[in-house]
Each structure stands twice: as C-alpha cells, then as structure tokens.
Amino acid sequence: MTKYDDLIEYLLRVGDSAVVKGQRLCEWCGNAPALEEEMALMNVGLDLIGQARNWLDYAAELIDDGRDADQLAYCRDERAYRNLLLVEQPNGDFAVTMAKQFFYDAWQYHMLQGLVESSDERVAAIAAKALKEVTYHLRRSSEWVQRLGDGTEESHQRMVAGVEEVWRFTCELTVGDEVEQRLAEAGVIPAPEAIAEAWKATVSEVLTAATLTVPEEARSFYLNGRNGVHSEHLGILLAEMQFLQRAYPNATW
Amino acid sequence: MQPGKGTGSSERTDMAPQGGLIGSDLGAREGTQDDVQRAWTVLMDVMDPEVPVVSVVDLGIVRDVSWHNGHLHAVVTPTYSGCPATEFIEQTIEEALVNAGFDNPVLKQRLNPAWTTDWITEKGREQLRAFGIAPPVGSASKRSLLSGEDQVNCPHCGSEHTERVSEFGSTACKALYRCNDCLEPFDYFKCI
Ligand SMILES: [Zn+2]
Numbered sequence: 001m002t003k004y005d006d007l008i009e010y011l012l013r014v015g016d017s018a019v020v021k022g023q024r025l026c027e028w029c030g031n032a033p034a035l036e037e038e039m040a041l042m043n044v045g046l047d048l049i050g051q052a053r054n055w056l057d058y059a060a061e062l063i064d065d066g067r068d069a070d071q072l073a074y075c076r077d078e079r080a081y082r083n084l085l086l087v088e089q090p091n092g093d094f095a096v097t098m099a100k101q102f103f104y105d106a107w108q109y110h111m112l113q114g115l116v117e118s119s120d121e122r123v124a125a126i127a128a129k130a131l132k133e134v135t136y137h138l139r140r141s142s143e144w145v146q147r148l149g150d151g152t153e154e155s156h157q158r159m160v161a162g163v164e165e166v167w168r169f170t171c172e173l174t175v176g177d178e179v180e181q182r183l184a185e186a187g188v189i190p191a192p193e194a195i196a197e198a199w200k201a202t203v204s205e206v207l208t209a210a211t212l213t214v215p216e217e218a219r220s221f222y223l224n225g226r227n228g229v230h231s232e233h234l235g236i237l238l239a240e241m242q243f244l245q246r247a248y249p250n251a252t253w
Numbered sequence: 254m255q256p257g258k259g260t261g262s263s264e265r266t267d268m269a270p271q272g273g274l275i276g277s278d279l280g281a282r283e284g285t286q287d288d289v290q291r292a293w294t295v296l297m298d299v300m301d302p303e304v305p306v307v308s309v310v311d312l313g314i315v316r317d318v319s320w321h322n323g324h325l326h327a328v329v330t331p332t333y334s335g336c337p338a339t340e341f342i343e344q345t346i347e348e349a350l351v352n353a354g355f356d357n358p359v360l361k362q363r364l365n366p367a368w369t370t371d372w373i374t375e376k377g378r379e380q381l382r383a384f385g386i387a388p389p390v391g392s393a394s395k396r397s398l399l400s401g402e403d404q405v406n407c408p409h410c411g412s413e414h415t416e417r418v419s420e421f422g423s424t425a426c427k428a429l430y431r432c433n434d435c436l437e438p439f440d441y442f443k444c445i
Contacts, residue, residue, distance in 0.1 A: 036419030036429060043421040050335025054364070123367030129334055132367055132393075132445045133425075140420050 002080070006179045008062050009082065012072075013226050014111075015055030016083035019073050020103060020234070022048035023241050027091055040140065044101075047133040054126040060132070074245035078228075078235045085225040086169040086233040095148055095155070095162035102141040103166065103203065107173045108134045110198040114190025121187065142206045149210025156211065163212060172225060173199055173220040179226075179247060284320035288355075292318045292325055293380050295353040299346055302338050303424050306384045309342060313372025316363055325350060325358045330368045333425045369393040381442055382408045387430065389444035405441050407432035417441075 003009070025045030032038030056069035067075070072197020088103055091097045112134055114125035148159040176184070183189045204214045223229050244251060296318070299309045309315050309329075317328040327346060331339045343360050350358040370389035373381075378388035390403035407415050410436035422429040427440040 036421075039422040039423070039429075044424060045423045046335035046337070047333060048335065050331075050333060053412055054334055067439050089397070121365070125367075126334075129331075131333060131365040132369075136420065136445070 004063065006183050008059055009226075010183055010189060011055050011059035011062070011084040011123075011178050013084070015052045015059055015069075015072075015089050016081045018048040018052035018055065020081070020083045020237065021087040022046070022052060023237060024087065024091055024100075025097075028097070033094055041097075044137050044140070047130075047137070051126070051130045051133070054129070058122055058126065070245075074242050075109060076240055078230055080228060081230065081234060081238070082228060083230075083234070084172050084224050085223055085231055086166060086172065088225070088230060088237060089166055089169060090233055092165060093158060093161065096165050097162075098141055098144040098148065099159070099162035100166050101137070102145045102206065103133060103170050103173065105138040106199050106202045106206075107195070109138045110131035110195045110202070111190065113198075114195060117187065119187035138202075145206055145212075146210040149207070149212045159189070159210065160212060161213065163207070167215050168218050168221070171220045174217065177226060204229045257333055268336060270354065283323065284325060285362045289318050289320060291353070292327070292355065295349050296327070296346065299342075302341055302345070303426070304384065304386065306380045307373075307377045309346060311374045311377030311380065313368065313374070313377075314342065315346070321359075324359060325355045328361045328363050330363050332368050333360060336425060366407060370442065370445075371421075373442075385409065385439055386427065387439060387441040388392070391441050391444055393444050403444070407437070408439055409437050410435040415439075 022045040027042050028041045056072045060068050089150045112131040118124040148155040174196040180192045184191045207214045296310050297308050316330050319326050371393050381388045387405050387408045414433040415430050418431050419429040422440045429441050430441045431438050
C-alpha cells in the first residue's frame with residue numbers, strides 16, 4: 001500500500017470509514033423494520049457520504065495525482081482502503097446494526113469535537129459541519145441501544161448479542177497509531193487518548209442505561225483497517241459499490 | 254451578511270478568474286454597491302428546490318455577495334454535508350445571476366462557519382409555516398447532545414399536541430411529526 005503524508009493518511013481513514021459506513025447503511029434500503037426507520041437510516045447514510053466527499057476532496061487535492069474524490073472512492077482496491085474494521089462488518093439484524101452505529105457515532109462525535117479545534121483550517125471547517133449531523137446520529141443510535149437493551153426479553157437478548165458481535169472491532173477506536181500521535185502533536189487532530197477516554201465514557205454510560213454489561217476493553221489483533229489489512233467483508237462490499245465505475249470507467253449520469 | 258450591509262470579506266481573491274474589465278458585465282466597469290444590491294434582489298427569487306417557497310437568501314444559504322476583479326462573487330454554504338440539492342442550488346444561483354446580466358459570476362462554497370437554522374430569516378420561517386412545515390424551534394447554538402426536542406406546534410392548526418414520528422423526514426433537514434388534534438402529519442425543519 002502506498003504510504004502518504006500523515007494528514008493524507010488520516011483524511012483517508014476518516015473519509016473511507018464514512019464511505020463504507022454509508023454504503024452499509026444503504027443495504028437497509030427496502031429492508032428496514034419500519035418506513036420511518038428506513039428514512040432515518042438512509043438519511044444518516046447520506047450525511048456520511050457527504051462527509052466522506054468533503055474529506056476525500058481534501059485528500060485528493062493533497063495527493064494531487066489527478067484523481068478526484070470519486071476516483072478515490074470507486075477505483076481503489078480493498079488494500080488501499082483505510083477504513084475502520086468496525087464499519088465494514090455485515091449489518092446483521094437491527095440490533096447489530098445499531099450496536100455498530102452507536103460505537104461509530106460515539107467515536108465520530110468525540111473525534112469531531114476535537115477536530116473542530118484543528119490547526120488545519122480546512123479540517124476544522126469540515127469537522128464543524130459534520131459535528132452537527134453526527135450529534136443527531138449519536139442521539140438516535142443511543143436511544144435505540146437503550147430502547148432495545150432495556151426493552152423486552154427478546155430485544156435485550158438481541159442487543160446483548162449485537163454488542164458481542166462487533167465489540168472486538170472497537171479496538172481501533174481506542175488505540176491511536178504513530179500517524180495519529182504525530183498529527184496530535186502538531187495540533188492537527190485531538191490526542192487519541194483523549195478520544196478514547198471520551199468514547200469509553202459515552203459507551204459505558206449508554207450501555208449501563210440500556211441494562212447491558214460493558215465488555216472488557218477490546219484488544220488489537222492481526223487485522224488493521226487503518227493500514228489496509230481488512231476482514232473478508234470489505235472486498236465484497238467494494239465489489240458491489242465499485243462495479244459500475246469498474247465496468248464502465250468514468251460513466252456519468 | 255445581510256443584503257445592503259457592505260461588500261464584506263474578500264473571499265479568496267487570488268483564485269478569481271482573470272476577468273479584467275473588458276470581460277465583465279455592465280459595459281466593462283467595476284461593480285458598485287448598487288450591483289451587489291441588485292444581485293441580492295435576484296437571489297431573493299431563487300427558491301430552494303426542497304422547499305420551493307423559501308428563497309436561498311431567506312434560508313441563509315447565500316452568505317456573501319461582493320465584487321472582485323470585474324466579477325460578481327457569491328459565497329454559498331451547504332445545509333448538510335450530504336444534501337443532494339447542493340449542486341443543483343449552486344447551478345440555479347449561477348443561472349439566475351447570468352440571466353440577470355452578471356457575466357461569469359464566481360461561486361464559492363464555504364463550510365465554516367457551518368450553516369445553522371439560526372440563519373433562516375423571520376420571513377423564511379413564516380413561509381415555511383405557510384407551506385406546512387414547522388420552522389425550527391429555539392436556537393441551535395444553545396442545545397446540548399441529549400436534550401429533548403423543543404415544543405413543536407402544528408403548522409396547520411397551531412396545536413401544541415404533537416408527537417415526533419421520526420427523527421428524519423423526507424430529507425435530512427426535516428423530522429416527521431404528527432398532530433394529535435387535527436391528525437395531520439407534518440414536517441418539522443430540524444434545528445441544527
Ligand atoms: Zn394540527
């Protein structure tokens with residue numbers, strides 16, 4: 001995998017995570033448990049695709065090799081994607097989807113709050129915009145986790161299983177690597193430890209309110225989304241998402 | 254910035270096209286405050302595609318209009334990152350300016366400060382209500398993460414007995430509500 005400057009690497013991580021999360025949410029189109037829920041999931045997905053575009057536009061400008069945000073999204077291979085492992089996991093049932101969404105929203109929320117103060121003006125501007133949207137997302141996913149966790153016996157069991165299913169992939173939300181450490185020292189992004197602490201506090205608060213047990217902190221394992229080492233699910237997701245541009249390069253509509 | 258209150262900041266003048274005076278409109282002269290004012294008036298008639306009764310000015314999408322290097326510059330801010338109407342709105346604004354005689358107007362997108370419903374004018378709020386959309390309640394800058402939604406009144410009958418059906422409505426900027434008195438569903442323009 002090509003290694004870029006720290007800022008570009010980071011923009012790709014944040015942007016790719018939003019693309020993949022948005023694409024996963026789109027899979028609920030036509031399948032959501034209720035019409036209102038479907039509209040909500042699609043709207044969250046749309047927000048994320050918009051945010052991804054803002055991040056990837058900036059990344060493309062800095063990479064400066066003639067590719068634009070669309071080409072970064074539609075023409076990069078799985079190994080060149082820097083998204084979090086969490087967001088590429090299959091949707092599962094609604095509880096799994098909400099567990100994933102909640103862990104991701106909480107991470108975005110705390111990260112963006114720090115990025116608003118970034119020494120990089122463009123990063124701060126994109127973050128300020130996204131933060132307003134993500135605040136809504138987090139409120140909604142927190143409510144769902146609580147409603148299901150503190151609901152019926154069946155919904156509680158499903159929520160327990162949902163958290164269990166994706167918990168190990170949260171390791172990437174609480175551990176920064178050297179790229180992030182350097183950017184934090186330069187004031188471009190918040191300290192990874194600070195995001196981790198805030199994330200853990202929010203997760204613990206919401207899971208407790210949902211009568212769920214907070215699992216022991218997830219530990220890193222052999223996969224590493226930020227460095228392009230993904231689970232088997234990302235390739236399949238990209239194959240579907242990228243098909244049109246791969247089959248008919250530069251097609252527009 | 255509101256219409257008629259000066260020409261405002263110089264938005265990235267280094268990026269302005271080499272228009273020069275000959276390429277500019279209005280008989281190759283520099284624009285004046287009157288031209289800027291005229292542009293605002295033109296934009297008052299450009300409606301938002303999702304809410305066709307409220308202009309892009311009243312929605313607070315147009316942030317600044319000024320004159321640089323022989324061309325009119327308009328600064329536009331998107332409502333939501335993923336708003337599919339953003340490009341369409343920018344195109345419509347450009348067309349309206351060209352049709353009004355402004356030669357090659359320059360449109361800039363500005364993300365910071367992020368758009369907020371606080372920028373919707375009083376007139377815009379009235380128009381939303383008349384269209385059947387409850388305008389945003391309260392101030393976006395004064396809300397916290399898990400605070401409940403404010404009291405939203407039914408735009409049809411004015412009743413306070415309403416309930417939220419869905420946090421998201423037909424577009425990202427709206428939530429879906431229902432009136433328990435007149436029983437009509439309605440959109441609420443979310444406060445962000
Ligand atoms: Zn009513």
